Amino acid sequence: MAAVCDVEVDVNGEETFFIHKNIISSYCGKIRNLFDKSKGVTRNLKIILHDFPGGPGSFELVTRFCYNNGKIVINPYNAHRLLCAAHYLEMNETISGSLNLLEQTKKSIEEIKFWSWPELLSALKNSLDLVPAESSSQIHEKCLDSVVARLVFTSETSPSCPSSSSPESSGLRLSTDSKSTESLRSGFLRSSWWFEDLANILTPSLVKQLVKSIVLYKFDHGVSSRFLFYYQKSRFFDATPNEKLEILETVIDCLSLLDQTSVSCKNLFGILRVALNVNVKKIHRNILERMIGSQLDQSTLDNLLVPSPHGSNYLYDVNLVLQFVKHFLTARSGPGVPISEFTKVAGLIDSYVAEVAPDPRLKPCIFLALVKALPESARDSYDDIYHAINIYLQVHTGLSDEEKTSIFNSLDYTKLSSESCNHLTQNAKFPPRYAALALKGQQLKLENLFRGMDVQKRFVLPPHELVATETKNDEMREQVVIYAEQVVPYEAKEDIVSENEKMKAHLEGMQWRVVELEKVCRKMQTQMSKLLKSKSSRQTSAKSLPRLCS
Structure with a gap:
């Protein structure tokens, strides 16, 4: 045994291998250099490898390569291990005219486009066990590019998949017709068949790489956004608080890379409520607020009724809604914006003002900020605002004359209906001049x-x-x-x-x-x-x- 196996190799403190010095050093440049530094020592040779990619399993593959005269079957299930091990041990020298291990694995990985879907998933999953290294990231990138290319090809050959132009409709709002229902359900399932496969494998960092690849390949952004929402929900069940924070911030970053018209506003509000509970960083909250604000006309009153932060004096988070309006106006600042979008948002904000008006802790300045958040041209009628002001004045009886005057002046009296006008003339809370x-x-x-x-x-x-x-x-x-x-x-x-x-x-x-x-x-x-x-x-x-x- 001693004549054949004269070197002891400790791999990551997990397992020890006894190998022949000349065989291993002829293929591994790193081990050969170690032997050169220890000339004269012929007995009790021991090598300790720290952070060896893939651990003992990968090193065993290397020994098989060495003992088989530089030959080994490379497949999608071991290519990633052999590549990282070859980088680590510097196995880049040609022996007896045959390709070294590094070249062989690289050549094998170049054929990744011919791998089956299970082979791609296996390569991706197994590569996650490797110590982060340059070679490991190369495999991730190649696998993800191949995954996205496969998804693009599948979507192009599946014409029944629903379009991403309407993200809300993609959530299976099915017709009452049975044939239509079956067709839509089939289309939805065809577009989301890969969700579970990748959600169970990808880490947050790989999700970022996936979305970047998706943008590069121009894959369906509507389907991609639904995957991100699915990923967040599926990975939250058994995640630690720190993991939840990382997942959520990654999903927010990725959503911001997609076309915002393909992202469901309803799902964004769902992400927002979760984000407020886990205290995401301010930069990610701002990204989320901007995305929601850019499509505020797609929101509902229930979406806007977000409870105020812990420690606040008022019932609902009014400042959050003001931010939404600010981002909406910024997104619609250019020419050619349909007036219907402004009218819809005005109706939404008017309903919100009426909802928060009874809050006895809502300050007059915040109430006025809500009323004046939109330009006057956005409203065809001020009836809802008038009724909201009437409610606010009933609840807040201790307002100063200056505060009352500011509230009275916020109304456009020329845009009141005859019914509201008649009501106002009999309303003792309004001075006669109004x-x-x-x-x-x-x-x-x-x-x-x-x-x-x-x-x-x-x-x-x-x-x-x-x-x-x-x-x-x-x-x-x-x-x-x-x-x-x-x-x-x-x-x-x-x-x-x-x-x-x-x-x-x-x-x-x-x-x-x-x-x-x-x-x-x-x-x-x-x-x-x-x-x-x-x-x-x-x-x-x-x-x-x-x-x-x-």
Whole structure:
């Protein structure tokens, strides 16, 4: 035994191998260098290898290579081990004209595109057991590139997979039709067949590499985002707090690399709620807030009702919603943004304001910040804001005059409906001058309505007279003239206190006139509709008559 095995090799303190000095040194440059440094010592030779990649299992593969005259079967299940071991032991010298172990393993790994899916997964999984090294990272990169290429090929050959253009629809919002349901479910399963395979293998660092490869190969971002959400949920079950933090921050970083239109807003809110519980770094929270804010028009009221942070005085995290609005406005700052997106967000924020208004701990400055978060042009109506302010004033009875004035001034009284206007005139919490502004707004609305009436150039209505052009409807003329005579501009009074009684009487008169004018307007619109139908029928019947003479 001593004549054949004259060297003792300790691998990572886990196992000891007895090998022949000349055989091992002829293939391993690192061990040969150690022998050269210890010339003269011929007995009790011992080598201790620390952090050897793959441990005793990999070293056993190396000894088989050495004892078999530089030959070994290299396959997807051992290529990664042999490559890292060859790097570690410096097995890069050609012996007897045959390729060294390093060259053989590199050549084998170049054939990775021909490996099967299970072989790829096995190579990826086994490589994770290796000590982090340059050679190990090379294998990871090659495996991940091959994985993504395989996914791209699969998606291209599976036309039934759902498109990623609508991330919410990809969550299996199935039709009631059974065939459609079966088709969508099949498409969803085809697009997500690989989720579990990779989620069980990949570490957070490898997930980052995977997503970078996905972006490079232009793989479906919608499917990729769903994988990231799946990865976070599946890996959270048995993860430690530190592992959860790493997983979550990795998922947030990866989501930010994808096209934001392909990322589900609903799932982003789910990630946000988890992130608030594990206290992610501020930079990752900002990334998440920016992603949510950029598609705030896809959110719902339930999404926004996030509980306030521990130690805060108010019920919901209002500052978080203000950040969402800020990022939404930044993302929509360019030209060509559909007004419908602003209108939708305005309705959402108005509902949120009404929801948080009853909170007795909500400060006036924060409440006002919510009301003024969006530009005035985003709202067609201020009815919801008015009702929210009314609730806020009922709950917060100790506001100063300055705070009340700021709240009153936040309303655009010209954008109140007649119902809200009528309510405001009887609302004791609002000073009379604001009721006057509301009625003045209603009066201007009606004036603009009549001024703008131009039904196919049938008549034109200047501010105080009616000029008929193509109709002899005396009743309509009389009603509009009456309206014109009733419109009396209201001049604001500077001294509200001294003329309070006059103001109330004037308001009552204006309120009555507004109601009467609305009735006139509705009646006129009905008559106009009848005129249009009558003229249309006459034209149709005339065209249908035969030509008796040419």
